[in-house]
Amino acid sequence: MEKFVYIALFAPLVSSLFAGLFAMSKPAKFVGVIASMLLASAFIASSLLAYHVATVGAVHVTLMDWISVANLSIPFGFIVDKISVTMMVVVTLVSTIVHIYSIGYMDHDKSFNRFFSYLSAFVFSMLVLVMSDNFAGLFIGWEGVGVCSWLLIGFWYHKPDLTREQNPSISPSWAANEAFIMNRIADLGMLVGIMILFWVTGSLQYDVVFAALPSIAASVNGSYILVAAAIALFIGAMGKSAQFPLHTWLTDAMEGPTPVSALIHAATMVTAGVFLVIRANPLYSMEAVEGVSFFIAALGTFVAFFAASMALVNRDLKRIIAFSTLSQLGYMFAAAGLGAYWIALFHLAAHAFFKALLFLGGGNVMHAMHDELDIFKMGGLRKKMKWTHIYMFVSSLSLAGIPLFAGFFSKDAIIETAFNEGTIVLWAILVLTAGMTAFYSFRQVFLTFWGDERYKEHGIHPHEMYKFVLIAMSPLAILAVIAGFFQTQFQAFVTSISTLPFGSLPNYEMSEHTHHLVWILTAVVLTVAISGIALAWFKYGKKLIRSEKTENSFIYKLLANQYYIPQLYEAIITKPYAELSQVMWQKVDMKVVDATVDFIARVVYKSGDKSRAMQTGNLSHYLNWMGLGAVLLMVATVIFSIIYNING
Amino acid sequence: MIGLNHYLVLSGLLFAIGLVGVLRRKNLLMLFFATEIILNAANVAFAAISHYYNDLSGQMFAFFIIAVAASEVAIGLGLLILLYKKHGTLNLDDLASMKG
């Protein structure tokens, strides 16, 4: 089975290097085709591994010793257990489809080959992240996906900077830097968490660390240390999964090409934070860190609501989907924080399918509308783009949690969990958010595909995407529909005993009481969701009617401007920092550092200028100088030998 | 009895005399003479050390110094003659053409 591990892991790397060879040459279709084939082989290997894990047991390989110093030993080890294999299958499946999709989507881009190189490199990093058997490898993958995300958000780096009014994310390179820097802040937290764990356990291997946790909790001050580690690790998760207050980068990351948004900023990378919490479930489910776990759940619930509220009024197609990603990540954290790790992982997988589909559909619309993203300028596109409409409709139904679709099973389970844990406030907020989710996703569908054909005023002639792209998207569509049916099998798979320690997730079952109420709870959620859809239909189904009064109201403006948080960050962090930098530049750098360097230069220059007079051209003068030099050398000899003699 | 230090001090004195010539004179020919004195001073020191340490290396070095001195004179005089043909003088003050 080892060879499948290596195929799954290294096929994307090979693909990246292969595409990288052609990075500077003309766009060539075969680069994309070969990259997609390699990714598909990684997917097949992952699926075989999943089967192996389910039937035989987990696989643990050690490639080589990486760092081995004193009592620190970090191998390049990879573990394929029930948690990581789930992630591997999801990641490789979505990325294979995104690769194929990109062949069609990026075909007019002059950096076609470079794009595939980055995209495959991302998949490799993501696989390192999920497959590593220690925190160091996880961190490498973590940083690797960060770099690839930076490269891909800023893929169109040549676009100029605009003002916030023209483009809320200013420019691709600005958005890329924002994402990178925000993640750097969070990564520091994660690094601290890893250090704390290493400090108290003396190892970075998951199994060693997790096995040592109970004894640490029992020691003096042990619970405080664990709380500190849990908080620090979660800060890292917050950055990568764009949780409040580090959330602003995710919507700005939509500056990247749409396949990137689908793969990185919806399906895989942003879920790494959730994955971290799930992976570290032995830590987060300890009694000592109960407070942290509850905070995670509360923050997740808050973000779910917070992001959904911003999506209600946004007019940018991709940003709406980005906000909904944010919101769904909040759901996942809520589940993980409440201890329902397998439900979080299930929602993660289901979300990856329907959200990637939604994004890719959005990409089709963008392609058709010549990069126009304002949904107020669309409408009635379903006549021109039949299949895209179906895909987006299906994925929106799934997102809204309509029965029979994947989202219903996974999201409903999370809402039920909130009820089951007795956290009624969280439950209420999550239910309300479900309604908002239904509203904004169908607002977007109706504004894009139904109603009057507003695009005609703008002289755009939309056209359907290439057929092979639509076919490539179909697996996602099927999964967005049927994935939910496998809920019980999935639960059995990830929660059953693994052959390796900590290779599976703790089971989570609803209590008897909740079980009795399950139909009522479902009905409540469903009612809220359907009323959200209905509201969207009445408001936008036929025709876009804009009301000046609503658009000028305080709440609308607040939401449309993302609660003014980007502006707030700019005012309290970016601007003062820029001013501080200015001061440091003019006062410290120019007056101290540069002045010192200039002084040295001036000394050399001046002394050269003055000693130029020595060059009289008269040999006799030179000989005199030489004599003086000889005297000095002799004096030095005498002095050193005196010192030598004194010292013995 | 005459010891090594006698010879070494004598060689130092001769070296200093040679150095006086090198520093003082402006005529190239005189500079050559002063250089010969310096080389001889070194030879005396070598021979003395060779004798008092019963080691032939010093004499060997003296031989090679004499060989170098002979070559130096041959080439140096040739150059002096060329210089004199060209400028009609051997005075360094008049030959200062490389002013920086």
Added chain:
Amino acid sequence: MFELIAFYTISVLTIGLFLVTVLSKNVLYAMTALAAGMSLISGYFFMLGADFLGVVQLIVYVGAVMALYAFGMMFFDVTRDIKEKNTNGAVVFIIAGSVAVMLTMIFSMPLGINSIMTLVQPEVNATNPEAVGLVLFTKYLVPFEVAAVMLLVAMIGGIILAGKKMDDSLTSTEDDKIIDTEGL
């Protein structure tokens, strides 16, 4: 005793003769004093038991080098005194004096004396020329050959440098003409 007298006599004479060389205004005086001083230097070598070196000193310095200078001087005008603006006496005195003082200090210091050891011991029953020959043609053979090549090069170089335009008189003709031909 004899050695003592000889050493001091020769020392006074060499120092005096070399001072004449360095200070004299007349080239001929200077050269004569130099030749005399060099012959006396060979006296030290004989006293130190370096017979062969003494002989070489006489042949090479007093014989060859001095003859070269004498021939070389035929190209220059040596009858009149050299007119030159000597370097400031104070500078010369300070530099040369401090060199002398420093050298004396260095020689009188016990630095590393113990660590000096004999590398090339002369043959026990050989005379000095025999011992020198044995060492020179075994241990120092390569430097010896290189020195031979160097002397050959110097000889050819000397001939070429000085031998050009031997026909032109340097003292009686106007310098301008020669400069012109050189220039062209």
